[in-house]
Every structure is written in structure tokens, then in C-alpha cells.
Ligand code: HPA
């Protein structure tokens with residue numbers, strides 16, 4: 001089955017490049033950059049991958065980023081991910097990155113973008129993968145900081161063509177970023193937002209109605225609201241669902257409890273994605289395989305999910 005899954009052409013539309021930082025690369029980059037880590041070795045770090053919720057993951061996710069210092073680190077990180085994605089049959093990635101997680105540590109935005117750009121421009125020939133960037137604002141930081149970040153991003157619209165919203169969801173509703181997303185729309189940027197991962201269905205409505213998002217990241221709590229399911233289905237707003245992430249962050253108790261099939265039965269366009277694969281126990285094909293094994297998702301449905309991911313791209317021709 002894994003070979004059949006890998007052979008399906010697919011897009012990855014919900015992937016945080018910082019979430020592809022594997023423990024061995026954390027230690028290699030720490031050595032290269034002289035960064036002191038609070039973990040003795042790879043095994044000790046791996047043992048910390050036992051999360052109770054989104055925040056417990058975010059704490060480790062931000063800590064590990066300390067090793068990302070120079071453009072070459074971001075380039076190596078992206079190349080390592082793209083090699084794995086290509087092996088999984090990924091042909092197109094709309095890749096998230098978190099500018100403020102780096103600028104707040106004193107790493108210039110230009111350094112981050114230079115490294116990612118180096119990997120992205122060689123990706124079609126090196127990995128057979130087309131890549132675009134979506135810059136996510138950290139929703140637990142002030143909205144005016146997001147606006148300043150957007151201004152800085154406006155110098156890089158050749159490679160960044162969308163904005164998103166991530167980090168700690170509950171207590172930080174989409175409306176907080178109304179003005180930032182309005183400005184992003186004026187700049188011609190695509191708009192997405194994490195909503196309904198831990199937060200309530202009301203946050204998904206806000207993402208749609210206040211931020212004008214074209215896709216919803218996660219969105220699984222839409223199953224609690226029949227009117228919202230009808231809205232997503234009628235307006236054909238894709239959800240970027242991340243099954244292994246939802247289990248690891250305890251948004252669902254087990255994969256058997258995952259609402260994917262309810263979403264599909266309601267006519268919602270769902271796609272499958274790996275979110276932060278280094279932290280959540282699997283890359284894209286692992287997510288498809290886990291659905292098949294544990295949720296009973298049949299091959300026809302897996303094919304539909306893969307096709308949905310291609311249809312939900314912002315850049316259908318891979319440009
Ligand atoms: O799944 C996520 N949710 C919110 N913020 C994030 N930042 C990286 N991954 C995530």
C-alpha cells in the first residue's frame with residue numbers, strides 16, 4: 001500500500017518548514033553554529049516529543065529553532081524536507097514559514113528568505129518539486145508586529161505569495177488580524193489561517209468572513225457546526241487536514257476518532273498534510289497510510305484526497 005500511496009501525485013499545502021527539523025539535524029546545526037542545547041543527545045530530544053496539547057509542542061518547536069542561524073541552515077533544512085517529500089510523491093508544496101520566530105531571535109528576514117529561496121529555486125531540477133512560500137503570522141504576538149512583518153515581506157513578493165496564521169490558537173481569534181489580512185489582500189497575497197484545530201467553530205467562521213481566507217488549515221472542529229459544514233462545502237473552501245498532528249497534539253483521542261470521513265461525507269474538500277512531520281511521527285505518505293490502516297480510508301478515497309490537494313493549490317501549474 002505504501003508504494004501505491006507514494007505513486008499518487010500530490011501536493012502538500014500545510015507544512016511548516018521549521019517543523020521538519022529532525023533531531024539529528026538539530027544536533028548537527030547546533031554543532032555547526034556553536035549553539036548550546038538543553039538536551040544531552042538525539043535520544044533525549046526524541047523523548048521530549050511527547051505532547052499534551054498544541055502549546056506543549058510549540059514550546060519545543062520554538063526552542064529547537066535556535067539552531068537555525070544562517071541562510072545555509074534554512075537551505076539545508078528545506079532540502080532535507082524536499083528530498084523526503086519527493087520520495088513520497090509530492091510534486092508541489094505551498095510551504096509555511098514563521099518569519100517572527102526568527103526575526104524575534106535577531107535573525108534577519110532576508111537571511112531566512114535567502115536560504116529558503118536557494119532550496120526552492122533548485123527544487124524542480126533537484127527534487128522534481130515546485131515550491132511556493134506562505135508566511136505565517138504568530139497569532140499569540142501583537143497584531144501590529146504582524147503588520148510590521150507584512151511590510152518587510154512586501155520586499156519578497158517574488159517568492160512569498162501568501163500569508164497564514166499559526167501558533168497558539170485559543171484566545172487569539174482571527175479577528176485580531178483583520179487589518180493585517182486586509183492589507184495582505186491589497187498586496188495581492190493569498191490568505192489562509194489555522195482555525196478549528198483547538199479553537200471553536202466560531203474561529204473558522206471568522207477566518208472566512210473577517211479574514212477572507214481561501215483555505216482553512218486544520219478546520220476539523222467544523223464537524224461540530226452543520227451550518228459551517230454547509231458553508232465550506234457550498235463555497236468549496238478546502239481544509240488542510242493533518243491526521244497524525246491531530247493525534248499527537250490530542251485534538252482527537254486516536255486516529256479512529258478522526259472526523260475526516262464526516263467532513264468528506266458533508267461534501268467538504270479535504271486535503272491530507274503532514275504539518276510538522278519531524279515532530280508528529282510521519283511525513284505525507286505516512287499520514288495517508290495511517291488513515292488507511294487505522295481509519296479504514298479506502299484507496300479510492302485516498303486517490304480523491306490526493307486529487308483534492310492538487311485542485312486546492314494556489315499555483316496549479318506549479319509556477
Ligand atoms: O499545527 C500547528 N498549529 C499551530 N501553530 C503551528 N505552528 C506549527 N505547527 C502548528
Ligand SMILES: [Zn+2]
Nearest residue numbers: 016166194275
Ligand atoms: Zn500547522
